[in-house]
Amino acid sequence: MTEQGTSAIPELPIPIFRVSPQVERYMLYDVNIISWLRKHHNILGVLIGTIPQVPQQNVFLGLPLELLPEEARLLVADGIAYVVDDLSWHRKSIARGEHSERMQQDLRREGLQLAQDFERRKQDKMLEHVEGAKGKRKNRIKQEEEQGSIQAQETLFQGVSNPVGQSLPLAPTQTEPETQPWIIVPTTAESLLGRPAKGPASQMPLVRPASYALFEHLHRRSYFMIPGLRFGCQYSVYPGDPLRFHSHFLASGLDWDEDMDLLDLIGGGRLSTGVKKGWMIGGVDPTREVGDLDSEAIGAKNREAGSALRTFCIEWGGM
Amino acid sequence: MPLSQPSHSPTQADPTSTAKVAEGCGTATHPAYLQALAREVQHNLLHQHNWTSLRIHTSSPLSHEPLPRPLVSGLPPHRIYVHPDEQIEELKQGLKEEDVGVEREWVLPTRLKEKWSLRRFGEVFDGISEEPAASTPDETQEEEEEEAAMPVQTHVNVKHGKRRGGKRLLLATVGDDSTVVYYIVHDGIVKPRQN
Structure with a gap:
């Protein structure tokens, strides 16, 4: 966590x-x-x-x-x-x-650890600044730090004995000498309830079978998909992580005999080309034999291998 | 689709004469409205987009069965599609547009009101080769003479009959007011151009 x-x-x-x-x-x-x-x-x-x-x-x-x-x-x-x-x-x-009780104690302990680490780092930085200029001061701060850690240990044991319902400060403030634990909000329930x-x-x-078939087909070919609503399709298809690549296709899965309006194809093709992508339609051809999904066979040349799914990419003709 | 006629009779359209175009509808393997549609697209390419060497194909070059509908093929005035990888290679080699010849393209005539499906696109692609033939086997000799007289440079990087990105065709969609729009359709996953 x-x-x-x-x-x-x-x-x-x-x-x-x-x-x-x-x-x-x-x-x-x-x-x-x-x-x-x-x-x-x-x-x-x-x-x-x-x-x-x-x-x-x-x-x-x-x-x-x-x-x-x-x-x-x-x-x-x-x-x-x-x-x-x-x-x-x-x-x-x-x-x-x-x-629940034990978890709250664990969280408190963890929060305290975080707070102490933070304080220590802060003081280390301060020491670096002061170092060399005032040798005597350095010693004093070290002493204070030792005291601080003892106090922190005390609060740790207080936490165990006290019910945790009492209010906790949001963050340690500079006016308070003793370290207060940070509040940790766990994002998963696993620490409380264990693994389901x-x-x-x-x-x-x-899922819709036609859409899922296309999703799986592209996923097995190492494409990344995100929902394509903002481009009027089912999936925006990326050739790699979307943080590194622009998407290549705006894809929609259809049944093999599903009617499609040519106007949708034209609109999609025109939009895709406008944003430097291709409009992709795909579906499972029931007559096609499924070969082995061999990763070597799915090279750049033979991307359709190992699947009964067939895809078509549409781009504007420029005329 | 009836197989009454020998399906093996595509017609060569002379780019300069529209009278010859009409000969194409003599072979009645396809309904008249599909033949008319193919001719309409052919005329549009010829007169509006300055395509040359247009012809209508009625049978598949692979199986010699009739195609789902008559297709048009021809030479565009300049290349209508360049695969992105190819474009990069050409830029690296310092090739200019004139150095690289045009490629013959398949054109699939459709009407806007039609409903299409993946199956129908699949059937069309199954029927075509990567590169359309410039002529029927009988006409090959004649065509070769023509080519000798008016050389069309074939692509330097591409082996004859093979296309980067696999099969493709130009989807020609005719609207009610006889506007024709053209979209490139690839068979399979082909990455987009970086225009």
Whole structure:
């Protein structure tokens, strides 16, 4: 929880939280899992949490991350993840309620550790500044620091004996000599409730088959997908991480015999070319044989290998 | 589609004469409205976009079965599509537009009111080769003489009959007011041009 941003391999399979049985929405709350999935499995999802200090802006969003149903299904199908019903799991686990006290103590201890580390670093910096100029002062600060750590130890034991409901200061202030623990708000419930158990038969997220086929086809070919609503398609398709690449295609999945309006094709093609992309349509050809999905066969030349899905890319003709 | 006529009879359209174009509808493997549509697109390419060496294909160059509908092929006045990788190579080699010859293109005539599906696009692509033939096998000799007289430079980087990015065609869509719009359709995943 404290080692944020690193992509250490999480314990597999990972839980994906479905909001409730009525709603087809899938969430991830653990930043380690999110960054690991992005790095190793081309799974992006959409960050939907606002930042508490700046709730109005929506350019930079944070946890939680909402997965597309297609992404959730792909992860479950590959055995990387399983679906947990968030609501019922919480209700069941919190009803037991045996861990809450211990967790609060753990959090307090961790917060105190953070606060102490912060104070120590601050003082070290101060020492560096003062060093050389006043030798005598340096000694005095060292003494103070020692005293400070003893005080901090005392607060630690106070925390254990006192109920944690009492109000805590938001951050250590300079006027108060003793270190106050920082408040930690955990983003996952795992420290409180433990890891949710995997059910006997993990449910499969529901998806539109035609869309999912195209999503899977492109995902297996190392493309990254994000929702394509802002370009009027199903997926914006990136050849690599969207932080490094512009998207190549605006893709929509169709059934093999699904009627399409030529005007939609023309509009899509025109829009895509205007933003230097290609308009992609794709669907599963039921008559096509599925070969082995051999990674070597899917070179630049033969990107269609190993799939019954067929894609077409449309660009403006320029005339 | 009836196979009553020998499907093996595409017609060569002389770019200078529209009278010859009409000969194409003599072979009745396709309904008249599709033949008329192909001719309409052919005329548009010829007169509005200055394409040359236009012809209508009624049968597949691969299977020699009738195509789902008559297709047009021809030479555009300048290249209508350059694959991004190819463009980079040409820039590196310092090639200019004039140094690289035009490529013969497939054109698929459609009407705006039509409904299309992936299956129909798949069938059209299954019927065509990467590069349309400039002439029927019988006419090859004649065509070669023509080419000798008026040389068309073939692409320096591309092997004859092979296209970077695989099969492609130009989707020609005719509106009610006989406006024709042209869109390039690739068979498969082909990265977009960086215009």
